Amino acid sequence: MITEEIKKRMIAIIGPENYDDSKVGRLCYSYDATPDLQALPDAVVSPRNTEEVSELVKICNEHKIPIVPRGTGTNLCGGTCPTEGGIVFLFKHMNQILELDLDNLTMTVQPGVITLDVIKKAEANGLFYPPDPGSMKSSTIGGNISENSGGLRGLKYGVTRDYVMGLEIVMANGDIIRTGGKLAKDVAGYDLTRLYVGAEGTLGIITEAILKLVPIPETKKTILALYEDLEAAARTVSKIIANKIIPATLEFLDQPTIAAVEDYVKIGLPTEAKAVLLIEQDGSPEQVEKDMAKIADICKSEQAVSVQMAKTVEEAEALTTARRTALSAIARIKPTTILEDATVPRSEIARMVKAINEIAEKYNLPICTFGHSGDGNLHPTVPTDARNKEEMERVEQAFEEIFIKAIELGGTITGEHGVGVVKAPYLELKLGAAGIEAMKAIKNGLDPNNIMNPGKVFAKDSRKRVVVGQ
Amino acid sequence: MDRERLIDLMGEIIPDEKRILTDQADLYSYSYDASFGFFVPDIVVQPKATEEVAKVMKLANQFEIPVYPRGQGTSLSGGPLPVKGGIVLDLSRWDQNLEIDSEDMVAIVSPGVITGNINAKAMEKGLIYPPDPSSSNIATIGGNLAENAGGPRGLKYGVTKDYVIGLEVVTPEGEIIRTGGRTVKNVTGYDLTKLIVGSEGTLGVITEAILRLYPKPASTQTLMALFDDLVDSGRAISKVLNSGILPAKMEIMDQASIQAVEAYRPLGLPTDVEALILIELDGHPMAIADEMLKVQEVCKEVGVREVKVAATSEEAEKLWRARKLVSPAIVRVKPTKISEDATVPRSKIPAMFQRLKEIKDKYNLDLVVFGHAGDGNLHPNIIADKRNQEEMKRVEMAVEEIFTAAIELGGTLSGEHGIGTMKAPFMEMELGEVGLDMMKRIKQSWDPKNILNPGKIFPEIGQRLVLTDE
Ligand SMILES: Cc1cc2nc3c(=O)[nH]c(=O)nc-3n(C[C@H](O)[C@H](O)[C@H](O)COP(=O)(O)OP(=O)(O)OC[C@H]3O[C@@H](n4cnc5c(N)ncnc54)[C@H](O)[C@@H]3O)c2cc1C
Ligand SMILES: Cc1cc2nc3c(=O)[nH]c(=O)nc-3n(C[C@H](O)[C@H](O)[C@H](O)COP(=O)(O)OP(=O)(O)OC[C@H]3O[C@@H](n4cnc5c(N)ncnc54)[C@H](O)[C@@H]3O)c2cc1C
Numbered sequence: 001m002i003t004e005e006i007k008k009r010m011i012a013i014i015g016p017e018n019y020d021d022s023k024v025g026r027l028c029y030s031y032d033a034t035p036d037l038q039a040l041p042d043a044v045v046s047p048r049n050t051e052e053v054s055e056l057v058k059i060c061n062e063h064k065i066p067i068v069p070r071g072t073g074t075n076l077c078g079g080t081c082p083t084e085g086g087i088v089f090l091f092k093h094m095n096q097i098l099e100l101d102l103d104n105l106t107m108t109v110q111p112g113v114i115t116l117d118v119i120k121k122a123e124a125n126g127l128f129y130p131p132d133p134g135s136m137k138s139s140t141i142g143g144n145i146s147e148n149s150g151g152l153r154g155l156k157y158g159v160t161r162d163y164v165m166g167l168e169i170v171m172a173n174g175d176i177i178r179t180g181g182k183l184a185k186d187v188a189g190y191d192l193t194r195l196y197v198g199a200e201g202t203l204g205i206i207t208e209a210i211l212k213l214v215p216i217p218e219t220k221k222t223i224l225a226l227y228e229d230l231e232a233a234a235r236t237v238s239k240i241i242a243n244k245i246i247p248a249t250l251e252f253l254d255q256p257t258i259a260a261v262e263d264y265v266k267i268g269l270p271t272e273a274k275a276v277l278l279i280e281q282d283g284s285p286e287q288v289e290k291d292m293a294k295i296a297d298i299c300k301s302e303q304a305v306s307v308q309m310a311k312t313v314e315e316a317e318a319l320t321t322a323r324r325t326a327l328s329a330i331a332r333i334k335p336t337t338i339l340e341d342a343t344v345p346r347s348e349i350a351r352m353v354k355a356i357n358e359i360a361e362k363y364n365l366p367i368c369t370f371g372h373s374g375d376g377n378l379h380p381t382v383p384t385d386a387r388n389k390e391e392m393e394r395v396e397q398a399f400e401e402i403f404i405k406a407i408e409l410g411g412t413i414t415g416e417h418g419v420g421v422v423k424a425p426y427l428e429l430k431l432g433a434a435g436i437e438a439m440k441a442i443k444n445g446l447d448p449n450n451i452m453n454p455g456k457v458f459a460k461d462s463r464k465r466v467v468v469g470q
Numbered sequence: 471m472d473r474e475r476l477i478d479l480m481g482e483i484i485p486d487e488k489r490i491l492t493d494q495a496d497l498y499s500y501s502y503d504a505s506f507g508f509f510v511p512d513i514v515v516q517p518k519a520t521e522e523v524a525k526v527m528k529l530a531n532q533f534e535i536p537v538y539p540r541g542q543g544t545s546l547s548g549g550p551l552p553v554k555g556g557i558v559l560d561l562s563r564w565d566q567n568l569e570i571d572s573e574d575m576v577a578i579v580s581p582g583v584i585t586g587n588i589n590a591k592a593m594e595k596g597l598i599y600p601p602d603p604s605s606s607n608i609a610t611i612g613g614n615l616a617e618n619a620g621g622p623r624g625l626k627y628g629v630t631k632d633y634v635i636g637l638e639v640v641t642p643e644g645e646i647i648r649t650g651g652r653t654v655k656n657v658t659g660y661d662l663t664k665l666i667v668g669s670e671g672t673l674g675v676i677t678e679a680i681l682r683l684y685p686k687p688a689s690t691q692t693l694m695a696l697f698d699d700l701v702d703s704g705r706a707i708s709k710v711l712n713s714g715i716l717p718a719k720m721e722i723m724d725q726a727s728i729q730a731v732e733a734y735r736p737l738g739l740p741t742d743v744e745a746l747i748l749i750e751l752d753g754h755p756m757a758i759a760d761e762m763l764k765v766q767e768v769c770k771e772v773g774v775r776e777v778k779v780a781a782t783s784e785e786a787e788k789l790w791r792a793r794k795l796v797s798p799a800i801v802r803v804k805p806t807k808i809s810e811d812a813t814v815p816r817s818k819i820p821a822m823f824q825r826l827k828e829i830k831d832k833y834n835l836d837l838v839v840f841g842h843a844g845d846g847n848l849h850p851n852i853i854a855d856k857r858n859q860e861e862m863k864r865v866e867m868a869v870e871e872i873f874t875a876a877i878e879l880g881g882t883l884s885g886e887h888g889i890g891t892m893k894a895p896f897m898e899m900e901l902g903e904v905g906l907d908m909m910k911r912i913k914q915s916w917d918p919k920n921i922l923n924p925g926k927i928f929p930e931i932g933q934r935l936v937l938t939d940e
Pocket of ligand 1: 032033068069070071072073074075076079080091111132133134135138139140141142143144145146147148149150151152200201202204205206207327328416417453
């Protein structure tokens with residue numbers, strides 16, 4: 001509960017224009033990109049700098065008011081849904097690129113900067129910020145860091161975690177700390193930087209980040225390989241890697257996904273193929289040439305019906321852009337889109353694809369599967385309708401089976417989208433009771449009043465609930 | 471508890487009495503590491519199974535006896551020293567498992583495996599395990615993980631942390647947890663893997679690790695550049711890195727280290743240059759041929775005296791011999807070597823060299839500088855004689871000033887050797903009270919009785935650096 005007095009104190013810090021407890025304002029921030037999940041916050045605040053964040057957090061801590069940090073709410077795990085009410089923190093004023101350091105190849109940014117702006121700024125200076133989640137046009141760096149987001153280039157370049165060198169954090173008690181720095185190596189004490197990456201806003205608020213940049217690769221080539229057989233495509237993935245080639249991108253799309261994408265972007269994608277691999281390699285011209293020739297051979301030896309190399313940069317660009325629209329394209333089919341994020345070791349990709357298809361058949365569901373096959377991270381997606389309770393039950397059962405299968409194959413329930421509310425009940429499946437206790441101990445140690453994004457990551461009970469709200 | 475009873479209880483946990491050491495002579499050989507200090511434990515046990523470690527930890531918790539994990543004791547920061555007596559857990563005998571899975575490109579290892587053996591076995595399958603601390607032929611992977619060890623290849627390939635994707639860990643309270651897994655991507659809950667890596671054995675005992683491997687580069691080339699002026703060499707380093715080239719290794723030696731090597735094993739190096747840089751490039755042969763030319767150009771631009779390019783791998787080895795001889799060469803001058811590894815942002819390398827020079831003159835000490843220049847991780851080494859108390863006092867003061875200089879330049883106390891006992895007194899200077907407190911809270915939440923490797927990382931009240939016997 002926010003009393004008049006608390007409200008006054010907050011307004012004194014950030015000004016009335018940055019405190020919103022109107023019904024409309026609260027409604028706007030009652031949901032995120034996660035289907036079928038909504039809860040109202042008590043207020044929405046937009047601090048203008050770290051000190052203001054700190055002052056606000058101190059008040060929240062004093063009165064045990066939940067805090068939900070929010071970027072642009074594109075997460076898919078309910079991470080920004082204020083399920084326990086409280087105050088949503090927005091970073092619309094803290095959206096500046098503070099510094100580009102060309103000597104140390106770093107960029108210092110505020111949490112509200114849009115991912116694509118970071119990528120563009122780096123490219124304009126001959127540098128490269130590799131993490132490129134499909135949502136990069138709208139997502140923020142604060143959200144990317146908190147979810148440890150991946151993307152199309154993850155196979156070769158790694159994920160957000162690999163590019164965060166230092167952070168400024170406001171802790172649950174309002175204290176401000178700095179972790180890491182512009183250093184390639186740093187072993188002074190525990191790695192708090194990495195602990196906050198992927199912490200989903202449950203350990204503190206990120207108010208500044210030092211990102212690592214790398215030199216931009218000289219050239220890039222793109223191949224599209226078409227298959228009549230899903231498993232042949234999956235085998236190709238394993239074989240490319242077994243041949244010691246690590247492509248920059250190695251994406252898998254099945255027929256329903258391609259059909260949806262083509263319907264959306266209309267660039268002449270082969271909708272008759274059962275599966276498509278989108279493969280990209282970058283680096284020095286000689287290396288790219290050599291790798292691409294080898295990759296084409298491997299595709300053919302695994303019965304690809306066609307292997308085409310993009311002729312121009314524009315053509316290549318169009319293909320990757322098409323892949324990025326996959327989720328949005330599928331989302332147009334039906335009102336509700338349920339997307340999963342199961343990840344398996346690379347060698348198990350073929351088995352996982354097969355299992356997903358069997359599960360789709362068993363529950364009579366149209367599952368579209370696409371994803372970052374090179375790193376074993378698939379996104380089985382179901383276009384459905386939340387109002388159809390009977391179908392939703394089947395979706396729920398199907399996904400439960402997919403989770404269990406992923407873990408059986410040595411994988412995990414989420415590769416890049418995070419736990420949030422949606423997967424919290426499944427955490428124990430992967431981590432075991434002792435694993436969860438170890439994480440909870442850290443949470444309690446750093447946020448004893450449990451005000452930082454409560455209800456996320458750790459389930460209240462282990463009632464299994466995947467998609468259906470009760 | 472009395473020692474006899476402890477030995478009895480240990481006998482119930484470790485079935486083989488040869489793996490329980492209680493002799494004075496045995497205990498003495500566990501009383502030191504490669505740094506300073508001498509502390510005799512009460513008992514040493516050599517577990518070879520996770521269950522054994524878990525039981526030892528439970529026993530230790532019950533009776534509040536300190537436990538110190540230990541690999542090969544090559545730590546340069548006092549990490550495995552039993553500073554408060556108690557149990558040393560010698561994990562070096564547990565080296566049975568070393569499995570290379572070339573399809574998933576991972577290695578699965580038990581904690582006592584020697585790091586160099588992992589790379590050797592990976593090479594048989596055309597893969598590499600990149601982290602290459604100079605001690606890789608003697609140190610264990612468990613010790614590398616606990617210290618987050620780095621090496622020359624760190625510039626391009628990163629450090630130990632970048633290659634760990636999963637761990638099995640026994641917590642201080644004796645619970646067995648698994649973190650991460652075989653998937654490259656995983657965001658299921660907090661990133662405990664990265665938290666435990668670099669925690670110096672204070673948060674858990676590592677009993678198994680899953681490590682990422684990487685394809686072996688097609689070819690490598692080596693170049694040596696000699697500079698009349700130390701500051702020019704610093705500029706060459708920055709310029710090479712800003713030209714879009716990322717060498718696999720980039721090492722620097724100052725005049726004093728060149729002179730020491732020449733006095734020890736003459737290689738025909740000019741002793742009147744102020745610095746030399748060794749650069750190794752790897753990748754596709756044609757790409758690195760291009761890069762080689764570019765590096766030479768850059769060196770010429772900043773006024774290099776001479777550049778030597780190795781034509782054959784034998785010649786390359788010869789050039790690298792100079793760097794390998796530094797450590798043994800400098801201890802010939804005087805018996806006691808104090809190795810530091812303060813690290814600064816890359817752009818501050820020339821400034822750091824300047825500060826080191828001033829400190830050397832001010833305290834009139836034999837200070838040599840060499841190390842991993844490319845990532846800002848220099849190794850200023852002071853050569854002294856432990857028996858000369860007056861000189862050691864000056865060393866203590868100089869070391870303090872080196873730390874201060876590094877932190878003032880935006881750097882850290884330790885890039886790769888860890889904090890241990892040696893640098894604990896300086897932690898607050900780097901992290902601030904709040905930052906240190908936060909790490910303590912994590913430690914307390916996992917190890918409420920403070921029994922796992924006590925006395926490390928966190929300073930005791932009033933603790934300061936002591937190299938003399940007082
Ligand atoms: C079409 C589409 C495609 C997508 N593609 C990908 C993809 O390819 N890869 C991928 O990994 N994800 C993907 N996502 C998921 C999502 O975009 C990412 O998780 C993204 O990082 C979220 O960023 P955001 O700014 O929207 O954060 P939000 O959704 O607002 O927040 C995410 C989490 O971060 C926390 N948070 C936000 N800011 C801060 C802060 N400053 N301090 C502390 N905590 C904070 C929140 O509390 C929440 O827990 C996709 C989503 C959509 C809708
Ligand atoms: C000649 C020489 C050269 C060196 N070169 C480098 C270098 O280039 N780069 C570098 O980074 N370091 C270097 N070092 C330092 C040292 O070799 C590393 O820190 C190494 O990682 C220590 O491994 P170890 O097996 O000897 O571990 P130990 O010294 O026995 O222990 C180190 C720490 O790890 C903990 N520990 C050990 N095993 C475990 C386990 N299984 N679980 C939990 N905790 C554990 C111990 O408690 C201790 O805190 C060098 C040392 C020497 C003597």
